[in-house]
Amino acid sequence: LADTYDIVVAGGGIAGLTAGLHAARLGRRTLVLTGGAPGGLLLSIETIEGLPGFPEGAPGYDFCPALQEQAAQAGAEFSFAELTGLEQREEAWQLATPEGKLAARAVVVATGAQLKELGVPGEERLRGKGVSHCATCDAPLLRGRHVAVVGGGDSALQESLTLAGSVERVTILHRGPELSAQATYRERVLGNPKIEVRTGTLVEEILGDGAVAAVRTRDVASGETGQLDAGGVFVYIGLRPSSELLAGRLELDATGHVPVDAWMRTELPGLFAAGIVRSDSSGQAAGAAGDGTAAAFAAHRYLTDGVWPEQALARAAASALPNGGSDG
Numbered sequence: 098l099a100d101t102y103d104i105v106v107a108g109g110g111i112a113g114l115t116a117g118l119h120a121a122r123l124g125r126r127t128l129v130l131t132g133g134a135p136g137g138l139l140l141s142i143e144t145i146e147g148l149p150g151f152p153e154g155a156p157g158y159d160f161c162p163a164l165q166e167q168a169a170q171a172g173a174e175f176s177f178a179e180l181t182g183l184e185q186r187e188e189a190w191q192l193a194t195p196e197g198k199l200a201a202r203a204v205v206v207a208t209g210a211q212l213k214e215l216g217v218p219g220e221e222r223l224r225g226k227g228v229s230h231c232a233t234c235d236a237p238l239l240r241g242r243h244v245a246v247v248g249g250g251d252s253a254l255q256e257s258l259t260l261a262g263s264v265e266r267v268t269i270l271h272r273g274p275e276l277s278a279q280a281t282y283r284e285r286v287l288g289n290p291k292i293e294v295r296t297g298t299l300v301e302e303i304l305g306d307g308a309v310a311a312v313r314t315r316d317v318a319s320g321e322t323g324q325l326d327a328g329g330v331f332v333y334i335g336l337r338p339s340s341e342l343l344a345g346r347l348e349l350d351a352t353g354h355v356p357v358d359a360w361m362r363t364e365l366p367g368l369f370a371a372g373i374v375r376s377d378s379s380g381q382a383a384g385a386a387g388d389g390t391a392a393a394f395a396a397h398r399y400l401t402d403g404v405w406p407e408q409a410l411a412r413a414a415a416s417a418l419p420n421g422g423s424d425g
């Protein structure tokens with residue numbers, strides 16, 4: 098790694114890769130710290146849906162490497178290292194990685210999010226032994242089996258459809274009274290004879306010795322407990338933003354996301370946040386790509402004129418004084 102970059106992007110998901118692509122196209126010396134295999138959450142999605150220009154969807158394992166290649170061709174540099182620390186100094190941000198320290202005049206934090214855990218007995222013990230966050234990875238191992246999917250949002254339903262392509266039967270267990278997923282997923286799930294939906298159902302324990310064998314459930318309304326035989330449990334109950342690095346440096350919102358303005362600027366000069374780590378994101382891949390684009394262009398502009406919101410206001414006020422106001 099070189100010592101100093103114009104722009105360092107932390108995060109190798111679609112937001113970070115797109116920020117890297119545009120920052121490099123703008124001629125900025127750019128490094129993307131991917132924190133592991135590039136692609137983020139999308140890498141393991143069998144068919145990414147809702148991407149503009151892909152009417153049939155795009156396989157994550159094709160789409161993500163193509164995105165990285167495009168950014169690399171534009172001139173972005175890459176490291177698999179993760180960002181482990183950042184500190185604002187006079188001239189530049191000082192960044193720490195396990196591979197060493199570096200400096201950047203602007204930083205785009207695009208660290209995304211992680212799937213939440215259920216936090217019930219048996220989950221930790223049976224992780225990788227039937228408890229999974231990856232339908233595409235584990236569906237082939239569960240051919241002919243019955244599996245449970247926990248959750249009622251987009252991810253839960255989309256991954257149930259993926260699983261239904263391989264396994265014998267899928268039961269969706271959702272604690273709420275209604276599925277919250279987009280209409281397109283709800284319609285396909287409800288029309289799929291291999292998928293059963295149980296709303297108002299809590300998962301209280303995952304059972305099994307060496308591997309998942311069943312889940313213990315509780316009916317929210319009646320309080321009645323039950324047991325559902327299942328060879329796998331796929332947990333999609335929401336995402337937790339990967340914003341720990343920024344906690345204490347700036348104010349996060351109530352859900353731990355990073356507040357930004359329309360240019361993806363945080364409250365700290367030179368620091369941008371893009372993708373699903375930021376507040377009020379759509380949660381969609383296309384939105385995250387848009388954020389990465391916006392952050393790269395805004396960072397380029399900041400490196401050109403050095404202006405950050407408060408400074409912009411101060412400059413406007415200063416330049417208004419000699420003329421005695423706009424109508425003077």
Ligand SMILES: Cc1cc2nc3c(=O)[nH]c(=O)nc-3n(C[C@H](O)[C@H](O)[C@H](O)COP(=O)(O)OP(=O)(O)OC[C@H]3O[C@@H](n4cnc5c(N)ncnc54)[C@H](O)[C@@H]3O)c2cc1C
Nearest residue numbers: 108110111112132137138146180209210372373380381382
């Ligand atoms: C099961 C599932 C299915 C989905 N299907 C779709 C779909 O079909 N269509 C759609 O539009 N959206 C879909 N989404 C949503 C989509 O995954 C997100 O919108 C998108 O991945 C957000 O991209 P991102 O770059 O903001 O974050 P992420 O994809 O989370 O990427 C963040 C990256 O940052 C890295 N990172 C974390 N911390 C650090 C650090 N300190 N330093 C460096 N790197 C770090 C992570 O390793 C990761 O690679 C789905 C989500 C899930 C969970």
